[in-house]
Structures are given as structure tokens and as C-alpha cells.
Amino acid sequence: MTTTKAGGRALQVTTPSDREIRITRSFDAPRQLVWDAYTRPELLKRWLGAMPGWSWAVCEMDVREGGRYRWVWRGPDGAEMGLGGEYREVVPPERLVTTEKYDQAWYPGEAVGTVEFTERDGRTTLVTTLRYDSKEARDAVVQSGATGGMEMGYTALDTLLASIAAA
Amino acid sequence: MPVSWPKLGAESPPASRGLTARPVVHNLLAMQPIGYGNLTPARLDATFAALADPTRRAILARLATGEASVRELAEPFTMSQAAISKHLKVLERAGLISHGRDAQRRPRKLEAAPLAEANEWLERYRQFWEESYGRLDELLEEMKRTAKPRASGRRATSKRKGRRER
Numbered sequence: 001m002t003t004t005k006a007g008g009r010a011l012q013v014t015t016p017s018d019r020e021i022r023i024t025r026s027f028d029a030p031r032q033l034v035w036d037a038y039t040r041p042e043l044l045k046r047w048l049g050a051m052p053g054w055s056w057a058v059c060e061m062d063v064r065e066g067g068r069y070r071w072v073w074r075g076p077d078g079a080e081m082g083l084g085g086e087y088r089e090v091v092p093p094e095r096l097v098t099t100e101k102y103d104q105a106w107y108p109g110e111a112v113g114t115v116e117f118t119e120r121d122g123r124t125t126l127v128t129t130l131r132y133d134s135k136e137a138r139d140a141v142v143q144s145g146a147t148g149g150m151e152m153g154y155t156a157l158d159t160l161l162a163s164i165a166a167a
Numbered sequence: 168m169p170v171s172w173p174k175l176g177a178e179s180p181p182a183s184r185g186l187t188a189r190p191v192v193h194n195l196l197a198m199q200p201i202g203y204g205n206l207t208p209a210r211l212d213a214t215f216a217a218l219a220d221p222t223r224r225a226i227l228a229r230l231a232t233g234e235a236s237v238r239e240l241a242e243p244f245t246m247s248q249a250a251i252s253k254h255l256k257v258l259e260r261a262g263l264i265s266h267g268r269d270a271q272r273r274p275r276k277l278e279a280a281p282l283a284e285a286n287e288w289l290e291r292y293r294q295f296w297e298e299s300y301g302r303l304d305e306l307l308e309e310m311k312r313t314a315k316p317r318a319s320g321r322r323a324t325s326k327r328k329g330r331r332e333r
Contacts, residue, residue: 025300028304028307029311033311037307037310047300047302047305049299
């Protein structure tokens with residue numbers, strides 16, 4: 001597990017299984033508000049992915065079970081980046097399960113992201129779990145190298161740099 | 168849905184059990200807005216694949232302290248020099264190490280550039296999500312202020328028809 005502080009709010013990354021990665025982050029707000037920020041396009045657009053030089057081109061989301069979403073960002077030199085998927089479970093303000101696939105993805109299949117909203121004392125803990133929906137898709141990603149290797153590399157590099165720093 | 172990443176070198180590095188491959192689907196989202204184009208995916212793949220093995224990381228950590236011959240590198244491990252040489256080949260192909268000039272000893276040394284490149288990629292990747300969550304913090308503060316007067320009975324779900332079937 002890796003922990004860091006983000007504005008005084010602890011962020012954790014864990015790996016519950018070899019098909020999953022789990023990110024935990026808490027927010028100083030009731031979960032209804034966090035839920036809204038995740039499910040209402042006018043709010044989502046204000047926080048998700050708006051890097052300098054990039055802006056939202058498409059933000060369509062039909063937040064109900066079976067509904068679809070489509071997000072596209074436009075960047076410098078006409079670059080575009082998009083993803084979309086389906087809302088599989090919508091249980092406000094507790095649980096959101098979506099599939100997701102990037103336009104430029106080089107792997108087959110979709111990933112499933114589960115976001116769980118838990119409130120305690122007016123604070124919301126957000127647990128995001130990413131999981132490939134089939135072993136085949138996971139394996140394909142791993143074989144393609146980049147994404148699987150990236151995550152391996154992320155963990156490995158952290159460890160390596162820590163050991164180098166300690167040396 | 169969004170993923171946020173911790174800063175590199177956070178206080179508790181992940182244990183080695185985390186080294187199995189876990190797909191991450193947000194790479195493109197992270198890399199493209201930040202101008203990933205100048206880094207070569209193939210090279211990053213090679214770097215990360217090379218880093219995925221604990222023995223190879225140990226070798227790199229050793230080389231971070233200075234050049235070493237194959238024999239010297241093999242010493243701390245219960246492994247033959249041949250096995251170590253195999254690992255060295257992987258590291259070499261990834262550009263993470265190179266040969267020294269001494270033809271006899273052929274000392275290996277660490278090449279910093281690919282590591283720095285990989286680090287940069289990861290750092291930007293994490294930054295992307297940290298920034299998103301940081302903006303979410305700000306947005307929530309704003310929402311708390313504006314939501315309070317009409318907090319009672321306020322349900323986002325009522326704003327969209329057909330939002331939930333059951």
C-alpha cells in the first residue's frame with residue numbers, strides 16, 4: 001500500500017487481486033455532494049481531467065443502469081482523447097459501476113470501474129476499484145505490455161527508488 | 168472512473184506482492200493531455216518489464232552505488248553468474264545499464280535516462296489524477312456552501328428522470 005497526503009486527505013493505493021487496483025481517497029463533504037460531482041455532467045466537467053491546454057469537447061452521460069456515457073477532451077494541435085462506456089449499477093449516493101473503454105485503447109474489451117461512496121461524520125470516503133471484466137482482456141493487456149507493464153513498473157519503480165534513496 | 172496516484176517515493180513503498188501485472192486503463196487519459204508523445208512507448212514498456220523483477224531491481228539498486236562486475240553483482244544472490252547474466256541482458260536491452268570500458272571485468276553501470284523517463288511518465292500520470300481530485304476538493308467546498316440553504320430534501324437523483332430503474 002502506498003499512502004500520500006493530498007491537501008491533508010490521505011490517498012491510498014492497494015492491489016486487492018491481480019486483476020484489480022483499488023484507490024481510496026476521502027473528501028471533506030457529504031457523499032451526496034461527491035455523488036453529484038461524479039454523476040452530473042456540469043459538475044464532472046469542472047474537475048475531471050481538465051489539464052492546461054485541454055478542454056472538454058463532449059460530455060454526455062445518461063446516468064442510469066444501462067445508460068451510456070461519452071467523454072471527449074480536445075487538446076493542443078487538434079489532439080483528441082475520448083472514452084465511453086455503460087453505467088452498470090447506479091445506486092445513489094452509494095455505488096456506481098461503469099464499464100470504460102478508451103477510443104485509442106490498444107487492448108480488447110472493457111474495464112469495469114466500481115466507485116463506492118461511504119459517509120462518516122460528514123466526510124466521504126471514495127473507494128475506486130478497477131477490474132478487467134475477463135481474464136482474456138486482462139491477459140491481452142498484459143501481453144501488449146504497456147498498461148500491465150506500466151502498473152508493474154509503477155510499483156516496482158517506487159520500490160526501487162526507495163531502495164536507492166536508502167542506499 | 169478516475170484514479171488518483173500517490174507521489175513517487177511516498178513514505179511506505181509497496182511490498183513486492185504488488186508486482187504482479189495489474190492493468191490500468193487510464194494510461195491514455197493520463198499520457199495524452201500531458202504530451203506523452205515525446206516518450207517512446209516501446210522503450211517505456213521495456214523499462215517497466217525490466218523493473219518488474221525483484222532480482223533486476225536489486226541489481227539496479229546495487230549499480231546505483233557504483234559500477235560492478237558480473238561476479239560482484241552475483242555475490243549477494245543465491246544465483247549462478249549465468250542466471251545473473253540473463254537478468255543483465257534484460258536490463259541492457261531496456262537501456263537501463265551499460266558496459267564499462269574495461270574489457271576484462273566488463274563492469275556494468277546504471278543508465279539514468281530511461282529510469283528518469285519512466286519516472287517522469289509516472290509522475291505526470293499521478294499528477295493528472297491528483298490535480299483532478301484537487302479540483303474536486305475545491306468544487307465540493309463550493310457545493311457545500313451553495314447546497315446548505317436548500318440541503319433538506321435535496322436529491323440529485325430527482326433532477327434526472329429515468330435515472331434509476333429500481
